[in-house]
Amino acid sequence: MPPSKQLKQITRKGATILYDSFVVPTLTRHEKAIDKALGVAQEQATNKGIELSKEGIAKLYQIAAE
Secondary structure: OOOHHHHHHHHHHHHHHHHHHHHHHHHOOOOOHHHHHHHHHHHHHHHHHHHHHHHHHHHHHHHHOO
16 A cells, blocks of 8 residues: 555544544533533524614615615
């Protein structure tokens, strides 16, 4: 096997080891907090979208009345 191919395999294996050793445990440990934060962000984005839609409709009515 050429050295460059061996290096790619080592790199991939290293990435897998790091992912399995650090990323997965960290995500698992903080899963509830992450889910809660994503839920809050989704709710805030929804509320902002509704707010901006209402403002846009009000502006359209204002323009139409002129």
